[in-house]
Amino acid sequence: xxxxxxxxxxxxxxxxxxxxxxxxxxxxxxxxxxxxxxxxxxxxxxxxxxxxxxxxxxxxxxxxxxxxxxxxxxxxxxxxxxxxxxxxxxxxxxxxxxxxxxxxxxxxxxxxxxxxxxxxxxxxxxxxxxxxxxxxxxxxxxxxxxxxxxxxxxxxxxxxxxxxxxxxxxxxxxxxxxxxxxxxxxxxxxxxxxxxxxxxxxxxxxxxxxxxxxxxxxxxxxxxxxxxxxxxxxxxxxxxxxxxxxxxxxxxxxxxxxxxxxxxxxxxxxxxxxxxxxxxxxxxxxxxxxxxxxxxxxxxxxxxxxxxxxxxxxxxxxxxxxxxxxxxxxx
Numbered sequence: 011x012x013x014x015x016x017x018x019x020x021x022x023x024x025x026x027x028x029x030x031x032x033x034x035x036x037x038x039x040x041x042x043x044x045x046x047x048x049x050x051x052x053x054x055x056x057x058x059x060x061x062x063x064x065x066x067x068x069x070x071x072x073x074x075x076x077x078x079x080x081x082x083x084x085x086x087x088x089x090x091x092x093x094x095x096x097x098x099x100x101x102x103x104x105x106x107x108x109x110x111x112x113x114x115x116x117x118x119x120x121x122x123x124x125x126x127x128x129x130x131x132x133x134x135x136x137x138x139x140x141x142x143x144x145x146x147x148x149x150x151x152x153x154x155x156x157x158x159x160x161x162x163x164x165x166x167x168x169x170x171x172x173x174x175x176x177x178x179x180x181x182x183x184x185x186x187x188x189x190x191x192x193x194x195x196x197x198x199x200x201x202x203x204x205x206x207x208x209x210x211x212x213x214x215x216x217x218x219x220x221x222x223x224x225x226x227x228x229x230x231x232x233x234x235x236x237x238x239x240x241x242x243x244x245x246x247x248x249x250x251x252x253x254x255x256x257x258x259x260x261x262x263x264x265x266x267x268x269x270x271x272x273x274x275x276x277x278x279x280x281x282x283x284x285x286x287x288x289x290x291x292x293x294x295x296x297x298x299x300x301x302x303x304x305x306x307x308x309x310x311x312x313x314x315x316x317x318x319x320x321x322x323x324x325x326x327x328x329x330x331x332x333x334x335x336x337x338x339x340x341x
Contacts, residue, residue, distance in 0.1 A: 013115070013140075014108040021115065021138055028119045037099075037132055054161055056152040058089040064144040072189040075114045077208040079121025082146045085232065087129060087212035088282040090152040092230035094162040094221035097214065099134045100126060101149040105141035118146075129214055159221055162286070166226035167246035169312040171287040176216050176302050178260040179235060181206035183278020184267055195266045202262050210282040216302055220286055223295045228286035234279035236318055236330060242287065244316040252308035255323040276320075276330055 013021060036049040062068055062082050073081070083100065090097045102122065106115065126133060131150070154161060185207030187193065188200060195203070213230070220228055227246065229238045235257065243250050259275045267274060287310050288296070297304040313319075320328040 011112045012108065013106055013110045013112060016112050021112070024112070024116070028116055028123070037134065051153065053153040053155065054095075054159070056090055056093055056095040056154070056161065057149065058086055058152075059147060059149040060086045060089065061145060061147040069190075070144070073208055075117035076121040076124075078146070079118040079123075080125050080209050081121075082118075082148055083122045083125045083131075084210045084212050084282065086148045086150045087125070087131070087214060088210070088230040088232065090150055091212045091214045091217035091282075092162060092228050092284060093152075094159070094217045094225075094228070095152040095154055096218070097129055097131045097150050097152040099132050099151040101151075102133060102136035103138070103147040103149075104136070105139050105143075105145040105147075107142060107144070108140055110144070122148075129212075154221075155218070160226070162217065162220060162225060162228040164227060164229055164242045164245035167242050167248050167250075167287040167310050169248055169310050170289075171227075171310040172290055172293050172306045173239065173250055173252065173285070173287050173308040173310060174293050174296070174304055174306045175231070175235070175258065175283055175285050176213060176300075176304055177281070177283040178258045178263075178303065179231065179281050179283065180263040180267075180271055180275035180278055181260040182210060182280035182282075183207075183274040184260075184263045184271075186278075186280070187274075193266075199262045199266055202260075203266075206260075207280065210280065212282060213284050213302075216284055216300060219300055220284065220296060223288075223299055224292045225286050225288045225296065227288075228284050231281045231283050231285050232279055234277040235281075235285065236276050236320070237279070238285055239318050240316060242285070243310075243318060246310075247315050249311050249313035249315065249317040249319065250308055251311050251319045251321065253323060254320050254328050256305065256307045258303060258305040258307075273330070 087097050181203055185203035188203045227242060229242055231238050239250055254272060257275050259271050264271045293306060320330060322328050
């Protein structure tokens with residue numbers, strides 16, 4: 011059945027049944043009313059919204075509807091992780107062509123729900139409309155664990171702090187290229203790279219840990235390591251010096267992309283790992299407290315505001331032609 015046959019209100023009723031009852035006992039009213047309602051708590055509140063637009067952020071030729079649902083929620087949850095918060099509620103707005111099959115929308119929601127359940131996020135409403143292309147906009151409402159917990163920000167980095175990153179980089183960009191160019195590696199490598207791009211995993215637990223260990227500044231790597239570090243430097247009125255040979259690259263990317271692996275790790279984006287700054291002691295505490303790899307890749311310096319300098323292991327300048335993703339720019 012196509013959406014043109016089911017209609018807007020039929021779709022809303024169907025999605026409400028698909029989502030089901032929320033396990034969140036603070037929720038008073040969810041899908042089906044003019045607005046959602048819930049009991050507040052004594053903590054700092056967080057809100058973020060992100061959109062995925064067909065032809066700009068994704069192609070249905072290389073991503074399934076279920077994978078699209080997962081990713082649409084994941085990129086929003088990652089913003090909450092970058093603030094050190096806990097996601098609580100999600101509002102899902104869909105703009106879809108009339109010819110979209112109802113089964114495709116249900117598959118999309120299955121992907122959203124699968125990830126939402128892992129973080130106990132309640133889907134409490136949204137909006138639906140017709141459009142020539144698919145657009146998915148998700149708003150996440152979250153909070154800190156308690157009122158006395160600070161949030162991570164981009165504007166608290168200080169000269170002398172170390173620059174560190176969780177996990178490994180480059181896999182998502184390598185996965186995007188693998189899919190778009192239909193590259194073939196070993197079955198294990200191909201599956202690994204595709205998974206990294208199609209089903210990123212938001213680092214909610216790691217964001218919480220950064221707060222607990224005293225980190226003040228962080229960002230999730232969505233646009234690319236260098237581009238996102240530039241956001242921190244500009245917001246904090248500092249600069250950074252990065253040793254490119256210390257950047258942690260997923261071994262599968264190194265093996266299959268060779269000399270291009272470093273470029274993918276530095277500017278590819280969509281890894282959704284956490285990039286943060288802190289004193290050497292704080293970074294050591296973070297590394298000890300988590301099972302996820304934490305790598306120091308450089309330091310914050312007092313230089314030209316917003317400058318990110320790249321050097322190799324010998325201190326020689328390293329030039330990068332592509333910094334990262336930015337909307338509304340000529341490429």
